[in-house]
Amino acid sequence: MNETVVTDARGAALPPAPGADRHTSLDFADTTATLPAGQSYDLLAAPDSAMRWLALHDLTTPEVRLYEVCAQRMRTLRDHVRALFTARVDGTTPPEKSLRAVNEALTALPTAPLLAWDGAQGPRRVQAHPTDQAVNHALATLAADAADLLTGPDADLLAACGSAPCDRFLLRTHGRRHWCSTRCGDRARAARAYARRSRAPDDAPRPSVPRDAAVHR
Known part of the structure; x- marks a missing residue:
């Protein structure tokens, strides 16, 4: 069956996974997800939706338009x-x-402040990112956050959602939780309950036979 991709996924998107508030790169990785019934969504599928995602995470300014x-x-x-x-x-x-x-x-943009000069203020150093470099700035920020996540103390908490077919990432917040959302957790528990109820009779344990039982012909 062909997968159905939801391009305008604001209504279909799952809520942010645990840890997305601490690492923007985690939320970035989770902008695409596989859903049940052969569906998926992509928050970066079109320039407008990608622009909304960048603006929501303060990675661009209102005057920037994406292609x-x-x-x-x-x-x-x-x-x-x-x-x-x-x-x-x-x-x-x-x-x-x-x-x-x-x-x-990470290295697409200079890390040192640039030199600016105008008649009113004269020479000065500025951390400027021209409009034509806005995407470079956003990608550099996301790459740096991903590198920090992979090399920092949260790296051991990184996990994949354990509720198939979801393929999002999360940071475990307690215990061994591997679900990225309540929806995925409910689906995983329901699947386990269904599997228990639908076990074949042959899977049930058989009663033991006393050792001294005799077989009469």
């Missing part, structure tokens, strides 16, 4: 961040291209 090439760059970096998160959760080696992509995003 499809900008949204595509965001989706590409998201795929690489997700690959790094998956490798951390699974304990595997991430793709070299994903490491390279995050490092390229």
Whole structure:
């Protein structure tokens, strides 16, 4: 069955996963998700929705307008961040291209304040990001946050949602919780309850036979 992608996903999107308030890169990775019944959503599927996401996270200014090439760059970096998160959760080696992509995003902008000069104020240093570099600034910020998450104390809390088919990430907040939302938790518990109720009779334990029982022919 073909997967149905919800492009305007504001109504379909799950609430932020635990830890998204501490790491913007976690919420960035979770801007796409797989839903039951062969559906999924993508909050970066179009320039307008990508712009809304950036504005919501204070990563751009109102006068900036995105084009499809900008949204595509965001989706590409998201795929690489997700690959790094998956490798951390699974304990595997991430793709070299994903490491390279995050490092390229980190170094796309100068870290030192730039030199500005005008007649009223003369020379001064400014941390300016021209409009044409707005996406570079946003991606650099997201890449830096992902690197901080993967190398900081929260790295051991990073987990994948344990309620199939959801493929979002989260930070475990207590115990061994691996659900990114109440909706996923309810679905996982319902699936387990259904599995218990629908066990075949052959799976039930059989009564034991006394050792001294005789078989009469």
